[in-house]
Structures are given as C-alpha cells and as structure tokens.
Amino acid sequence: MPVVIACRQNMIAIQDTLDVISGKWRIPIIVCLTMRPELSFTELKEELVYISAKVLSAELRFMEENNLVSREVKKTTTLTVKYSLTAYGRTLERLLFSLMDWGLTHRVQITGKQALEVSNEDYINALRANLPPVVPGIV
Amino acid sequence: MPVVIACRQNMIAIQDTLDVISGKWRIPIIVCLTMRPELSFTELKEELVYISAKVLSAELRFMEENNLVSREVKKTTTLTVKYSLTAYGRTLERLLFSLMDWGLTHRVQITGKQALEVSNEDYINALRANLPPVVPGIV
DNA sequence: CTGCATCCAGATTGATACTG
DNA sequence: CAGTATCAATCTGGATGCAG
Numbered sequence: 572m573p574v575v576i577a578c579r580q581n582m583i584a585i586q587d588t589l590d591v592i593s594g595k596w597r598i599p600i601i602v603c604l605t606m607r608p609e610l611s612f613t614e615l616k617e618e619l620v621y622i623s624a625k626v627l628s629a630e631l632r633f634m635e636e637n638n639l640v641s642r643e644v645k646k647t648t649t650l651t652v653k654y655s656l657t658a659y660g661r662t663l664e665r666l667l668f669s670l671m672d673w674g675l676t677h678r679v680q681i682t683g684k685q686a687l688e689v690s691n692e693d694y695i696n697a698l699r700a701n702l703p704p705v706v707p708g709i710v
Numbered sequence: 711m712p713v714v715i716a717c718r719q720n721m722i723a724i725q726d727t728l729d730v731i732s733g734k735w736r737i738p739i740i741v742c743l744t745m746r747p748e749l750s751f752t753e754l755k756e757e758l759v760y761i762s763a764k765v766l767s768a769e770l771r772f773m774e775e776n777n778l779v780s781r782e783v784k785k786t787t788t789l790t791v792k793y794s795l796t797a798y799g800r801t802l803e804r805l806l807f808s809l810m811d812w813g814l815t816h817r818v819q820i821t822g823k824q825a826l827e828v829s830n831e832d833y834i835n836a837l838r839a840n841l842p843p844v845v846p847g848i849v
Numbered sequence: 850c851t852g853c854a855t856c857c858a859g860a861t862t863g864a865t866a867c868t869g
Numbered sequence: 870c871a872g873t874a875t876c877a878a879t880c881t882g883g884a885t886g887c888a889g
Contacts, residue, residue, distance in 0.1 A: 572830075573757045574742045579833045583826060584813030585737050585806055591816065593732055595882070598724050603713045612851055618712045623883055628852055638819055650850055650889095659819060662812070667724055669808050673801070674723030677730065680777060680798060687722060691711070694718045734862075751871050762863055767872060789869095789870055 591637055592663065596622055596630050601656070601663060604640065609655045621698045639663070730776055731802065735761055735769050740802060743779065743795045750790045760837045778802070 575582070592598060596619065603618045604610065610618065616627055631654060634640040639660035643653045678687055689697075714721070731737060735758065742757045743749065749757065755766055770793060773779040778799035782792045817826055828836075 573759055574745045575738045575758050575837075576830050576833060578741050578745065579828060579830075580825065581810055582737055582741055583828065584810045584817070587813035587816055588809040589728070589732060589737075593728060598721055598728075599714045602717050602721060606713045606717065619714050620712055623885095624852060625854090625884085626882060629882095637816075652851065662815075666808055666812055669805055670727040671720055671723045673805055674726035676801075677726055677776075678723070686719065689718055689722065691715050691718075694715060698714075755871095760863095762865095763872060764864090764874085765862065768862095791871065 588666070591639070592666075594630070596626060597634070598667070600627075600630055600634070601639075601660070601667070604654065604656045605661075605664065609653050611651045611653055615654060620695060634660070727805070730778070731805075733769070735765060736773070737806070739766075739769055739773070740778075740795070740799070740806070743793065743799075744803065748792050748794045750792055754793060759834060773799070 592601070599619055599622075600615070603615060607614075607618070612627070612631075615631075616622060616624065619627065631640060631642070635642055638657055641655055641657050643655075645651045645653060675686065679685060731740070738758055738761075739754070742754060746753075746757070751763075751766070751770075754770075755761060755763065758766065770779060770781070774781055777796055780794055780796050782794075784790045784792060814825065818824060
C-alpha cells in the first residue's frame with residue numbers, strides 16, 4: 572500500500588492544522604489578537620494595514636467557526652464588535668513559536684545570514700503589492 | 711505602530727516555514743521520504759498516487775533548493791535518480807509531529823469525535839478530485 | 850461601524866503530449 | 870526512466886459599491 576494511503580490519518584491531521592493557519596492574513600490576525608487581546612473590526616483592520624473588509628470578515632468568520640476567535644457585539648451608542656482569541660485559540664501560540672524557530676534557522680541555512688532585515692516601509696510595500704518579503708528564488 | 715509591522719520579523723519567520731511545507735503535495739512527499747528513505751522519481755510518483763510528473767518535478771526542485779531533499783543520479787544501465795531527505799530535511803519531523811498533535815486535537819474540538827475515519831477509497835477519490843477529505847464547512 | 854455582493858486578476862495545480 | 874512544454878481549470882485574495 573502506498574505510503575500516502577497508509578499514513579492518511581496522520582497527514583490529514585497535519586493538513587488540518589495547516590488549513591487553519593495558512594493564508595495571507597491568518598497569522599497576522601492571530602498575532603494582532605495576541606498582542607492586543609480585544610480589538611474591534613475597524614481596529615483590527617487598521618492593525619492589518621492593507622487587508623480588505625471582505626477578507627477580514629471572511630477570515631474572522633472562519634476563525635469563529637473553528638473556535639479560535641470569539642465575537643462579542645457591544646450595544647453602546649454606536650454598534651461595535653469586539654474580537655478576541657479564545658482560550659483554545661491561544662493553544663496555537665506554542666505552535667507558532669515552533670514554526671518561528673524553524674523559520675529563523677531556515678533563513679540561516681539558506682542565506683547564511685542571521686536574520687532577514689526588512690524595514691517598515693519595505694514590509695508595508697510588500698503587503699500592498701501582495702508580495703511576501705522573502706529572498707527571491709529561495710523559500 | 712501597527713502590530714503587523716512591529717512583529718514583522720517574527721511573522722516572516724513563521725511564514726517562511728509555512729511556505730516550505732504548504733501546498734497539496736509537500737507534506738505527502740516528506741512523509742513518503744521519511745517512511746522509505748530513498749526513492750526514484752517513478753517510485754515517488756507511484757507512492758503519491760495522483761500527482762502529475764510536472765508537479766512532482768517542480769516540488770522536488772523546490773525542496774532541493776531549500777536543502778531539504780538530495781538528488782542523486784545513478785548511472786546504471788538505465789538512468790535512475792534517487793531522492794532522499796537530507797539531515798536538514800529531517801529536522802522538519804519534530805515540527806510535523808507538533809502540527810499533527812494540534813490537528814488531532816482540533817478534530818476533537820470541532821467535531822467532538824476522536825478522529826476522522828477515512829477509508830482508503832475515499833482518500834484516493836479525494837486526491838483525484840482535488841478535494842481535501844475534511845469535515846464539510848469546518849476546517 | 851460592520852459587514853455583504855459582485856465582479857475580477859493572479860497564482861496554483863493539473864491534463865496532455867512530447868523529448869533525451 | 871526522468872523529466873519539460875503548453876494549455877486549461879480551479880482557487881485565493883482583492884477592488885468597488887452598497888446596506889443594516
């Protein structure tokens with residue numbers, strides 16, 4: 572039996588996790604909500620700089636369905652909605668550190684340099700232009 | 711300063727790792743080469759069941775450029791090329807177990823069931839139809 | 850303010866056919 | 870056997886405009 576069939580349960584589990592954290596904005600959203608535990612839709616949108624309302628909305632709903640984010644409507648004078656990570660959502664933190672550690676090592680492995688230095692400006696431009704600020708041709 | 715800017719170096723590191731392991735076939739390829747440490751192009755293609763030669767070729771070259779896979783040409787009577795994980799490629803293993811653990815927990819969290827049972831046949835059909843065998847609407 | 854609907858562009862993956 | 874080239878489909882993310 573092919574390995575890809577025999578190991579399917581394990582690979583599906585890995586893929587499930589990747590599905591939850593893949594995409595252009597999922598990691599940034601999680602990091603924002605980690606650093607600033609409660610944010611409104613507009614605050615999140617400003618933190619994320621170039622995300623569109625449609626995409627932010629879709630991502631937040633996806634994360635809600637996955638129990639990672641809680642959505643709380645505040646009925647003050649003006650309607651606001653507060654988003655925050657659930658306790659379960661915070662279990663992703665350890666995983667993100669593991670991913671970060673490997674990624675930092677990988678930069679060294681591939682480029683021989685200690686870390687990638689990206690200026691604020693370059694990073695903002697990369698976000699706008701929809702280009703990841705990575706070493707061209709590698710990674 | 712927006713969180714997404716202030717934390718850019720960390721997020722880039724996470725994204726670097728995700729870029730290396732994301733995509734339909736990267737995880738399956740790594741798992742195949744873990745279970746069977748040396749495989750030819752055709753053997754790999756058979757293990758992966760529905761991958762096309764073009765995609766397999768592109769993925770292997772990408773992984774070679776990232777030092778994860780080594781490519782060795784054997785000049786016997788007939789040309790064969792053996793692929794295997796490098797020592798560096800095997801450093802991904804720990805990460806994959808972390809991803810797998812979270813994914814298994816996630817299934818329980820979302821569906822309330824201990825694990826997803828997918829038959830060989832269903833999994834093969836999903837590979838062919840280009841559909842991940844996941845819970846519809848969730849994950 | 851908080852989103853949804855529509856339409857659209859670019860990237861990813863695949864099918865098919867062909868080469869050294 | 871080990872790929873490459875070309876063309877097509879599908880998927881993701883985005884721009885714009887509108888509504889509760």
